[in-house]
Amino acid sequence: xxxxxxxxxxxxxxxxxxxxxxxxxxxxxxxxxxxxxxxxxxxxxxxxxxxxxxxxxxxxxxxxxxxxxxxxxxxxxxxxxxxxxxxxxxxxxxxxxxxxxxxxxxxxxxxxxxxxxxxxxxxxxxxxxxxxxxxxxxxxxxxxxxxxxxxxxxxxxxxxxxxxxxxxxxxxxxxxxxxxxxxxxxxxxxxxxxxxxxxxxxxxxxxxxxxxxxxxxxxxxxxxxxxxxxxxxxxxxxxxxxxxxxxxxxxxxxx
Numbered sequence: 001x002x003x004x005x006x007x008x009x010x011x012x013x014x015x016x017x018x019x020x021x022x023x024x025x026x027x028x029x030x031x032x033x034x035x036x037x038x039x040x041x042x043x044x045x046x047x048x049x050x051x052x053x054x055x056x057x058x059x060x061x062x063x064x065x066x067x068x069x070x071x072x073x074x075x076x077x078x079x080x081x082x083x084x085x086x087x088x089x090x091x092x093x094x095x096x097x098x099x100x101x102x103x104x105x106x107x108x109x110x111x112x113x114x115x116x117x118x119x120x121x122x123x124x125x126x127x128x129x130x131x132x133x134x135x136x137x138x139x140x141x142x143x144x145x146x147x148x149x150x151x152x153x154x155x156x157x158x159x160x161x162x163x164x165x166x167x168x169x170x171x172x173x174x175x176x177x178x179x180x181x182x183x184x185x186x187x188x189x190x191x192x193x194x195x196x197x198x199x200x201x202x203x204x205x206x207x208x209x210x211x212x213x214x215x216x217x218x219x220x221x222x223x224x225x226x227x228x229x230x231x232x233x234x235x236x237x238x239x240x241x242x243x244x245x246x247x248x249x250x251x252x253x254x255x
Contacts, residue, residue: 013053014065014123016093019219020047020212022233024099026119027037040097049207049220051091051245054122054252057081060131061255064124071117074103079142082108089145089241091211100214107250115215125243135195138255141202142246146195151180153235170222170229181235188242189227201226205247214238 015035015105019025023039025048030036037048046058056063057080066077077090086105092112104111110126127145131137157165157178168175168182175182176189190201208228210218217233218240230240245251 005160013055013063014121015050015052015094016091016123016125016209017048017050018208019217020049020221022217022219022231024097024115024217026094026097027123029095029121035101038097049061049209051125051207051209051243051251053125054250056252058255059084060128062126063252066122066124068118068120068122073114073117074107074125075112075114075118075122075238077112077122077124077126078109079126083126084130088126089147089243090124090126091213091241091243092122093104094119095121095123099215099217100211101215103209113215119127120229127243131255135198138199140254141199142249142254143251144157144190144195144197144201144244145242146188146190147239147241148177148186149237149239150178150186151237153184154178154180154182159180168229170224170227176227177210180237181232183237184232185221185229186232186240187227188240190244203246207243207245207247209243209245211241212238236239 015027017025019039026038028036053063062079090102090110092100099115100112102110103113132145139211165175168185170187170188175186188246190197202225208220212218214236219231220228221231234247
C-alpha cells in the first residue's frame, strides 16, 4: 500500500523516506509535485517519515535526483563541487522496490549498491558534519544528522548500577548509544561528545531518516524529543546514518 504526499510547497525534486516498521521503502512520482511512498506489505499507511528534497550544491550540503537509464545494481553519485572531506552523511531512496546502501565515500562522490535493480531514479541528500556542528547553523535546532557504528547483537546490557536491562527503554539513558544492537534494536541519542552538536535536539515533531552501509532494512520504532529507537531486519555490525528534521521546515532555506 502507498501513502500519497502532495507537495503544497511546489518542490519538484526528490524525496527520501524511512518506514516505521520492518520493510523496504521506495517512492512513485505521481506528478511533478506529488509522490507516493510505498512499503513491501499491505496495511502500511501512515507509518512513513519523509523529507522533500530541493536540488542544492553548497560547500556543506548537496541534494539531487539521478535519472537511471539502464538496469544496474550499483550507482556512482557525483557532486558538482567536492566536499572538504569525507566526513559527511548520505541519505537516499529509489523509485523502485529495492534496498540501497552505501559502499564508499569520496570528496566528490559516493557509491551506493542495491539489493535489486536500482530503478529509474534515485533521490539523494548529503550533509557535511562541519555544517551541523557550526554554532550559527546548529543554533536553529531544526536539523540534526550523524552516524553510529553499531556492533553485533549484545547478549547482556547493564544499566548504570550494573543490573541487566531487560528491555530497551527509550527513556533510559543507559540504553542509548550502545556498542551493539540489543536484539535488533538501538537507541540513538545525539550528544555533544558523539556528534559535536552545541545545541541538542528538543523536537516535539520531526521526521527521522536512516541509511546504512549494509544490505538490511532500517526503520524507526519509537521517538522522543531528543532521541529515537530504531530497528534492523538483522542485527549485523554496520554504520547507520541518521537525519532528524523538524516537521514543516524547508531545510534548503536554513543555509
